[in-house]
Amino acid sequence: MELNKIKVLYIDDEMPNLLGFKASFRLHFTIFIANNSDEAIKILNENNDIHIILCDQRMPGKSGVELLELIRTSFPLPIRMLITGFSDIESVIDAINRGNVYRYIKKPWQQEDIITAIAEGHKFYLANSLLKIKNDELTKAYAELDKFAYSVTHDLRGPITSIAGAVMLIENDRDIESIQKMHVMIKHTVEKLDQFITSVHDYYKIQRGELQIEAIDFRELLDDIKSIYSIAEKVDQINFKTSLIVKDENFRSDYTCLKIVLNNLLSNAFKYQKNDNIEKIVDLSIVVNKEEVKIVVSDNGIGIRPEYIDQIFNLFYRATSESLGSGFGLYNVKDVLKKIDGVITVKSEFNEGTTFEINIHSKK
């Protein structure tokens, strides 16, 4: 950082000293001056990025040491320095040792002394700031980890207890029809568990993974996707319509990421259908241009209530009392899109259907 960006507050009761200081250093640093503690505090309140505070020791009322100790409680970040003559040295040593003052500068000062002191102090300020930022990040990361561990434990254990219960029931049952019904339930639950584990895996892949940018063959992507949903189409009797218009063959992005986006949105569209709908529809349309691709996924399923629609991209949030989702899908989609330079919008009407629109920019 250039020296003249360092912000310095100089506190002295004598006006000529203040003006002299400002005149000497206004080209080196950004100088703020204060005549007394009230003015100093006002300046600190208005400028929260002051790096260095220089204070004269000999002042009426509170001494420099006392003033700096006071400031420290409300404004702990700026590096505090004292300007003092030899006779005050005892109180200065004490202040330094107590941690209230970083450095002292002898009166009368030379320009060199001040510049060096401020440059050193600034380095110390930066080191402290970085530490604080890292600490904040770490606290946040731990909180997220806790939340994650809780949700994962529940979402893994939930299906397992369902399976355990079904197995217990089968043990005591002789009725074939009943056993078959239980068998279907176990099968569904196993699938749900597997999907969940895939979501977690995707989540980590997105968090940690490197992108592999290449020219995307959307025909291949669409075939890939269609084969995944062909069974669900038949079993759940869903009319899966797809359309692909390729205006340019040179769209570049990460194939796996695109697949994650499509998979999560389609899986939701297939899941959240209305049971009593005569014709269940899921529509996927892709339009590829040179600079961007537009993907639209829509369904005529249960829709999302307006009061919940803002939260659907939050981790573990589920906007319906049907416990079909893992709470990862849309969060993963949003995360992926951030990585591959895309945006997503959603429109929905409760009980009528939902439409997601995604625009992704080509990566060089």
Add this chain to the structure above:
Amino acid sequence: MIIDDNHIDIFIAEKMIEATVESCEIFSFKTAKEALTFINEKEVSQTKTIMFVDINMPLVDGFKFMEDFEKLPEEKLKMYLPCFLTSSINEGDISYAKNFKTIKQYINKPLSQKLIQNLISTLE
């Protein structure tokens, strides 16, 4: 009464109860909201209903449900014997569950015949 968002868990609980208890009426609800509506509308009577409440449900979870439930008048509260029935082994959940004075037991899924028999004899 069973309150659980997962229809499979409801089915299992119902079957278990039917296998253990000779004649009983089972009410099942997939949402806390539906259960509360039912409880509000039911007339005050001397019947005792064992209530299995799942903790982890989307939108309104078991804890929120119990908060609302415990605000009901005393004569309604006396009609129910609520228990948490959950797959959660999380210490935070277990200790938070203790905040609810009306909860009789914290039971881990899956519900078994033995658990049901124990529960009934404890509550009598």
